[in-house]
Amino acid sequence: MxxxxxxxxxxxxxxxxxxxxxxxxxxxxxxxxxxxxxxxxxxxxxxxxxxxxxxxxxxxxxxxxxxxxxxxxxxxxxxxxxxxxxxxxxxxxxxxxxxxxxxxxxxxxxxxxxxxxxxxxxxxxxxLRFTSAAQYLKRCINDGMLGDIYWGRTVYHRRRGIPIGAKAWFVDKKRAGGGSLIDIGVHALDLAWWLMGAPKPKSVCGASYTKFAHLVPPSVHYNVEDSAFAMVRFVNDATLILECSWSLNQAGGSIQQLAGTKGGAEMHPLKIFTETDGVLADLMPQPAGNDWxxxxxxxxxxxxxxxxQPLATAEQGVQLMQMLDAVYESQRTGREVRIR
Ligand SMILES: NC(=O)c1ccc[n+]([C@@H]2O[C@H](COP(=O)([O-])OP(=O)(O)OC[C@H]3O[C@@H](n4cnc5c(N)ncnc54)[C@H](O)[C@@H]3O)[C@@H](O)[C@H]2O)c1
Structure with a gap:
């Protein structure tokens, strides 16, 4: 052993x-x-x-x-x-x-x-790659159930949930590197990107907003975004839409949606959109819960x-950060940002 x-x-x-x-x-x-x-x-x-x-x-x-x-x-x-x-x-x-x-x-x-x-x-x-639902869906994708995945949408919204108090470092750009995008957007982005096969990112068009500074006590230094939105293009021509927020006037929650040439899928709860004998069919697999x-x-x-090699590699960490950097740069410049 x-x-x-x-x-x-x-x-x-x-x-x-x-x-x-x-x-x-x-x-x-x-x-x-x-x-x-x-x-x-x-x-x-x-x-x-x-x-x-x-x-x-x-x-x-x-x-x-x-x-x-x-x-x-x-x-x-x-x-x-x-x-x-x-x-x-x-x-x-x-x-x-x-x-x-x-x-x-x-x-x-x-x-x-x-x-x-x-x-x-x-x-x-x-x-989030380690939940039983994500692991099960990844196996279905690897078995070819969705075909070539060319579109994804991934969302992680909180209606109100800016981390302050003892966690005030989360809202200080120097310490955290950013706000909701780098904190919870990274989870949403990583999960959908990994399910799509972690294609190499090509360009990003993004925007971010700071509209809820009034919810943060004046003693806390709040200089990060409370929401961010982006579209990522990959070298295999797939696209991924990302939405995330710590505070947004929408119902909170998370969803990942993927569409491929043969089928589609959605998480939270898990659904697989498929077709058998020319008939559209929805599966609702229920993998037992696990200790993520x-x-x-x-x-x-x-x-x-x-x-x-582990499931989440050092090189994937670089590409993940390139995508997040590009959202911030796109917000700063007002342009689509190329990733090399
Ligand atoms: N995967 C997840 O679900 C998840 C959830 C929460 C946080 N995180 C990540 O984990 C990290 C920590 O977040 P957290 O919520 O646990 O933060 P936290 O503020 O609750 O805890 C951080 C701890 O680190 C200690 N610390 C700070 N500097 C230190 C140093 N130099 N040496 C030793 N200890 C030090 C602090 O005293 C504190 O106890 C962040 O990067 C965050 O993004 C991940």
């Missing part, structure tokens, strides 16, 4: 805690969390106790020096994704890094190059054990 991957988790907020639950519930045979790191010592102590982990650090550089650490799980604010990932890779560790991959494609490029140079796994934690975060971190550990 392969050796369990020994993991240190940096950042014990929402994401770090979900990952810890996943390691405990679903990935226990493949991975073992051996160290925790957070700047907040009270939080660190309480999570160490809750999850029974002995080694704790308030400085991740110290954690990287400990013996017997194989991998690092990066769950800290977006501005620290690149530095913590680069430091961990340089120290010879495999890395799983939370979404968004980074604040820009430039940072994601450095991360991918470092992973290649060090010969280590870098996986991005794009958890657990399956995600287990996949990370198994990829390391088997020396296989």
């Amino acid at each position: 392969a050796k369990r991957v020994r993991v240190g988790v940096i950042g014990l907020g929402f994401a770090g805690t979900e990952h810890l639950k996943g390691y405990r519930a679903t990935a226990a045979a493949e991975a073992e969390v051996v160290a925790l790191c957070d700047l907040q010592s009270d939080l660190l102590a309480s999570k160490a106790q809750e999850f029974g982990i002995k080694k704790t650090f308030t400085n991740y550089h110290k954690m990287l020096q400990m013996d017997g650490l194989d991998a690092v799980d990066v769950c800290i604010p977006n501005d620290l994704h690149a530095p913590a990932t680069l430091d961990s890779l340089r120290a010879g560790k495999h890395v799983i890094c939370e979404k968004p991959p980074a604040r820009s494609a430039k940072e994601a490029r450095q991360m991918a190059d470092m992973a290649r140079k060090m010969g280590k796994t870098l996986m991005y934690a794009v958890v 975060y657990g399956d995600e971190v287990r996949h990370f550990a198994v990829s390391i054990q088997n020396r296989r």
Whole structure:
């Protein structure tokens, strides 16, 4: 049996805690969390106790020096994704890094190059790829049920839901890299793009809006978009429409729609639009629920054990960030932006 991957988790907020639950519930045979790191010592102590982990650090550089650490799980604010990932890779560790991959494609490029140079796994934690519905639909697509997918629409709207309070870093462009687009738009974009086969992006036309600053207390520095809209063209001529918001006068919710030459599909809830014997038919598959975060971190550990590329690769992280960068550039310039 392969050796369990020994993991240190940096950042014990929402994401770090979900990952810890996943390691405990679903990935226990493949991975073992051996160290925790957070700047907040009270939080660190309480999570160490809750999850029974002995080694704790308030400085991740110290954690990287400990013996017997194989991998690092990066769950800290977006501005620290690149530095913590680069430091961990340089120290010879495999890395799983939370979404968004980074604040820009430039940072994601450095991360991918470092992973290649060090010969280590870098996986991005794009958890929506790991829901049982997404996994099932991906298998149907791989089996050819939709034919060639040439159109997609992906939406993630909140009617009201700007992250402030203890999470105020989310609304500071310098720290987060952007607003609703880089926070939740990235989930919607990544899921539909992956289902479409992750074609190489060619150009993006986008717009973004900041219309809800009045909902944010004056003490919070709010300089990001609360909604963003875009159309992405790919080199295979497919197009994808993206809509996302933290605050928009629409019903909140998420949907992914795909259309191909043989069939179509929709998620939330999952539907497959097909045709049998010349008759249009809708399927409503109901895969049993799963532990998304657990399956995600287990996949990370198994990829390391088997020396296989993970499902969400470092190079995909670069392309994802190129698309997000291009939405912001298109808003700034008022033009369609080419991606090279
Ligand atoms: N996949 C998902 O569903 C999901 C959900 C939420 C957040 N995220 C992502 O996870 C990351 C963290 O988000 P969150 O909601 O958990 O944030 P959070 O603010 O709740 O938690 C971040 C934690 O990191 C700690 N931290 C900050 N700087 C640190 C440092 N230098 N060293 C060690 N610890 C440090 C903070 O003390 C805090 O406990 C973000 O990139 C976010 O986009 C992903």
